[in-house]
Amino acid sequence: MTTEPGAMGLDVSLQKPSFIAVAMAGKTGPVTIVLLVFVAIWYAGAIWMNSTWEIDRFAKKNIDWTMVQLVSKTMQQERPILPAPHQVLVEMNDTIFLKKITSKRSLVYHSSVTLSSTLLGFVVGGLLGILLAVGIVYNTTLERSLMPWIISSQTIPILAIAPMIIVVLGAIGLKGLVPKAIISMYLCFFPVTIGMVKGLRSPDVLQIDLMRTYNASRWQTFWMLRWPSSMPFLFTSLKVAIAISLVGAIVGELPTGAQAGLGARLLAGSYYGQTIQIWSALVTAAILAASLVILIGWIERYVLKKMGTRP
Amino acid sequence: MSRQFDNFALVALGFVVLALLLPLTAGDSQLGWMDHPAAFSVLLLVGGVSLYTAWKGVHGTGVALLIVGLVFIGVLSAIGLMNDGLAGTASWGFWAYIFSLWALIWRGIAHISNTSTLHKGQRVATSIFIPALFGLWLLFLWEMLCVGFGVPGVLLPPPSAIFLQLISSLDILYADFVQTFMKSVLSGFIMGCGSGFIVAILVDRSPFLKRGLLPLGNMVSALPIVGIAPIMVMWFGFDWQSKAAVVVIMTFFPMLVNTVAGLSAAGKLELELMRSYGAGYWQTLFKLRLHSAMPFIFNALKINSTLALIGAIVAEFFGTPIVGMGFRISTEVGRMNVDMVWAEIFIAALAGSTFYGVMALLERAVTFWHPSYRVKHR
Known part of the structure; x- marks a missing residue:
């Protein structure tokens, strides 16, 4: 052909x-x-869930209502069962951009409170996780006695006992940032340890043997082979860690009597039935979590590029 | 001299000497080792065994087990000492004794865990024995530190106090367990995982939805979903339904993402084989793809088993009937009844670990063919 x-x-x-x-x-x-x-779907849900109350009101006032009226009413309630997305956005705009940062009603202020304990817990927990992983990789006894407990430590619902940690530490004078950071730390160290143990063991036998033929010391093998090859694993687990670190900080704020932080904002909203406030705090928390994970992703790309790893 | 001494045994010996030299108690009651002849003889025995192992080293598992046994007797004598007037006044001599026991048991465990010439049964036994020993040792240390330093019970109660509280309030704990675990967690877990699974199978037929939902599903797992709890409590009321709703939302996305990922895990070769057999979509799904998705599905089930308990307990902080683990924890903390809180934590930890363990066992039974379960030959 x-x-x-x-x-x-x-x-x-x-x-x-x-x-x-x-x-x-x-x-x-x-x-x-x-x-x-x-x-x-959110809009449809908002109309559907809020309509019962509005229909009741129309019925009480004996007004003949049309569909358009009903829909517009369901979007303007003060305390809707499910606020419409634009209501949440308006509230977020009010509390993020229009309020002064120092104001108690500013979401920027509350986010920064939550963020600071998240980051403190993340850094300390990450370091602890790396140290534990190094210990486990280099010491069989530590591995066999500690590893099962590290795994089972995470089946304990630490988030559930967070209030106790807060209250008890508060009783001995530790308040504010540190107790929340401790909860975040406890949640953080686990994925880092697991990921790093895997990462530090990822160089294959051939490479480790090569280091031996170079007469490399244990320290050199660690610093020049094991540590660099664990980097991808480290960043993967850091992404998980920072996300749950934020969750830990938020839950840690629930029992502090609603003073500051996104968690306190959630609690205050649920006390006073301020659904729009709850939703805007939730969305802010979600945005915060997403940007933290993306930030770690950027750092990962930068570090791996510096190390010469091909993507 | 070229003799290699056993380091840990030397450390143990050093601490035994320190224990003899330093005062046993602080404060007014100047008790010495001579007032506790039984404990004193155990101390001397520990010193003797340390000397022997320092000189001879540990040869054979038998010696290691003997050391562990000796430490066990040492632990009993330490508890006896504690109850015999040392509570709150223990001083450096006592702590040196504890340290010597610590060094000795570390030596024993190290020997057992480094022994590589074990057949399978023994390997399984040591993989349970060593962590169990480690856990018991931690409990012992906790007890000794709490009682020895007289730590106020509000701060951290000793394990013995928690245990007493646990057996004296079993009925309350059981009611909480039924409310939180049986009602909220289990129903939410089944609904959440089930719906996640079904949606995943529906999504699987459309590559468009797969590309659209997977990145979002991955993102959602990084979001603080527990925050949805106050809203669910407003919508579904105070009883277990609202907790189950939180659990459903928390478990849905991990299941969805993992199942979708798992359904594309079947190899190309196998898929083509199914095609050459003339198998339809559903036959391929049930006979091949679901099987190769099982490791992923069980991964989600294991993640969800811990998430579910957390979700249910946290949701209880936002309003509950007067029963439930989260309710009990928050009210007893308010009354500074910390023993009860710890007992509740113990139950929660036990329930969480068992739930996870059951999932892991199921996984073993279902995915026995997976490479990660093949026995490793060293």
Whole structure:
């Protein structure tokens, strides 16, 4: 068969695929559409859940209502059962951008309180996790006696006993940042330890033997082979760790009598039935968590690039 | 001299000497070792065995087990000493004794864990024995530190006090367990994992949804979902339904993401084989793809088993009927009845570990073929 590049075929191969087609083939398009559907469901849910109360009110006032009236009313309630997304956004705009940062009602203030204990717990827990992993990799006794307990330590619902830790530490004068950071630390160290044990053991026998033929000391083997090859594992577990560190800090704020922090904001909202406040605190917490994870992802890319790892 | 002494045994010996030299108690009651002849003889025995092992080293598992046995007697004598007038006044002599026991048991455990010429049964036995020993030792240290230094019970009660509280209030603890675990956790867990699984199978048929949902599902697992608890309590009331709802939301996404990932884990070769057999979608799903997805599904089940308990207990902080683990913890903390809180924590830890353990055992039974369960030959 004589292969002649037909005019049609040439056209198709040279034609750039449209922007939408590119987006739909990748992840961006589908994710956007799923998000849009999610928002639509949220709106529908808000109308449906809030409508009962509005219909009752219309009935009491003996007003003939139309669908349009009902829908617009369900979006403007003071304390809706489920606030509409735009209500949450307005509240977030009010409390993040329009309030002064030092104000007690500013979400920036509350987020910074939560963030500081998250980061403190994350740093200490991460270091503890790395130390434990090094100990476990280099010492069989430590591995065999400690490892099962490290694993079972995480089946204890630490988040559930957080209030006790807060109250008891408060009784001996430790208040504010430190008790919350301790809870975050306890949650953080576990994924780091597990990931680093795997990472420090990831160089294969051949490479370790090579180090031996170079007459490398244990320290050199650690610093030049094991440590660099554990980096991808470290960052993967750090992403998990910082996310649960934030959860730990938020739950740690629940029993402190609603003074400051996103958790306190949640609790205050649930006491006074301020659903919009709860939702805006929740969304802020979600944004915070996502940006922390993304930040770690950036650092990971930078470090791996510096080390010369090909992606 | 080229003789290699056993380091840990030397340390133990050193601490025995220190224990003899330093005062046993502080404060007014000047008790010495001579007032406790039984404990004193055990101390001398510990010193003798340390001297022997320092000189000869530990040869054979038998000697190591003997050392562990001796430390056990030492532990009993230390508890006896504690009850015999040392509570709150223990001084450096006593702590040196504890340290000598510590060095000795570390030596014994190290020998057992470094022995590599064990057949399978013994390997399994040591893999249970060593951590159990370590845990018991930690409990012992906790007890000694609490009683010896007279730590106020509000701060940290000794294990013995927690145990007494535990057996004296079993009925309350059982009621809490039924409310939180049987009602909230189990129902929420089954609904959450079940719906996650079903949605995953639905999503699996559409590559578009897979690409759209997977990144979001991964992101959601990083979000603080427990925060949804106050809203669920508002929607579903104070009883277990609201807790189950929190558990459903917390367990849904890990299950969804893992199942979707697992369903694409079947190898190309196997899929083509199924195709050449003329198998349809459902046959391929049930006979091949679900099986190869099992490790992923069990991964989600294990993650969810701990998440579920956390979700249920935290949700109880936002309002409950007057029963439940989270309720008990928060009220007893308020009354500074810390023994009870620790007893409740113990039950929660036990329930959590058992739940996780059952999932792990199920995993072993279902995915016995997976490489990670093949016996490693050293």
